[in-house]
Amino acid sequence: MEQEKIWDSIVIGGGAAGLVASIAVASAGCEALVLECEESPGKKLLITGGGHCNLAHIKATEKDFNSGNLRAVRNILSAFPVRKVKEFFRQIDVDLVRDADGKIFPGTRRAATVVRALVSECRRLGVGIETSRPAERIKRNNGVFTISGSGFVRKARTLIVATGGLSYPHTGSRGDGYSFAESFGHSVVPVLPSLVPLTTRDPDWQKLAGVSIDVRLSLVDGGKVIAGSKGPLLFTHQGFSGPAAMDLSGIWLRMKEQKNISIIADFIPGAGNEELLSRFASGSERQPTARVKKILAVFLPERFCEIFLKKSGIDPDKQVAHCSKKEREKILAALRRFSLPVCGVLGYDKAEVTSGGVALDELDPRTLGSKIVPGLFFAGEVLDVDGRIGGFNLHWAWASGYVTGQAAAARLKSGSVF
């Protein structure tokens, strides 16, 4: 009977990490079964990168990630560096392209291409994929894992938990992996939403919804910069979004309780102070009656200039010729160091990833295999690893998926499953 079969390896979760893990198991000549709770695998993958799927970055190191164990992150990335990501996708017929920032996408710019290729590679290798199968309970007796849920029981000699985090719950992220880990005695670093928009209560900034500018943001603790980001900042009805704001969200949320932190914006990271002051000087010579906001609008959107000047205590409609040297310097200083009035973040339904998760210290840093339960592995976002925007989170999913799949197969082949 099908229920009695003992698979070499079961992967819980048919997302990015789980599909690659099952491919790695099967490529090594072992049998793999994927249990996916949604009606189809890869639901989250389909919405990555706005549907374009930024699947890796040309340069990824552990410094692009947040984790309690960056040494383990480095090990896994060096076992499956970007060269191997490219090779892997070439082998499953997915052409890749990179943009000017080093982000890597499928040539079609369609996430569906990636999901289709992964699923057909699973089929080619004979990986079983069972959908609408939410795993609810796991037990381990005599070296065999029993995974059960409503109306099904499946058994395997090795188990890879690739259930993802809690973000975008409608894609299947339910946080089950954390309770599975805890039930086996593993620690879970407290989780929180990350890569998520920041909120503000300030109605002036909310009025700028839709405006986007390139900025440099610094997370500052009592004058000391502890993290930074650079890129577009998008004003929204709720606050601040775009890669620059989202990249700092997880660390802001984690630190705000203990420290007196603020997010400081440099609104003109591309221009030097001298350049700005001389633009001001020449603007006031050429158009002495022009308003300050118009002169500033050479660099930044006029709607933004109006609010920014108001917030900095300068009348936006003041004629530039009437602006004193001190006022010009005040504007410049505010453009360079403006404290954003952040009061919180949106929830998991708007967070691209979950920060925190299964602690790496209780896993073998080379294989992500449990040091507590032989034959148990964890891969992907369920782990205490989250990356910045730019393809790093998917790179982590592929790398950790591949490494765990290979390690599970190696364990089976060595016969050490008990």
Ligand SMILES: Cc1cc2nc3c(=O)[nH]c(=O)nc-3n(C[C@H](O)[C@H](O)[C@H](O)COP(=O)(O)OP(=O)(O)OC[C@H]3O[C@@H](n4cnc5c(N)ncnc54)[C@H](O)[C@@H]3O)c2cc1C
């Ligand atoms: C809107 C959005 C855009 C993003 N864009 C990018 C991007 O462009 N580049 C990038 O690098 N990262 C991006 N990310 C992050 C990236 O998608 C995730 O980090 C990555 O998908 C994590 O892979 P995973 O396999 O660990 O988890 P998931 O992809 O979430 O897969 C986990 C799977 O497990 C299944 N599952 C959960 N519990 C159970 C259970 N009990 N039983 C059975 N199945 C279960 C889920 O249904 C799911 O299919 C984005 C995320 C979001 C939300």
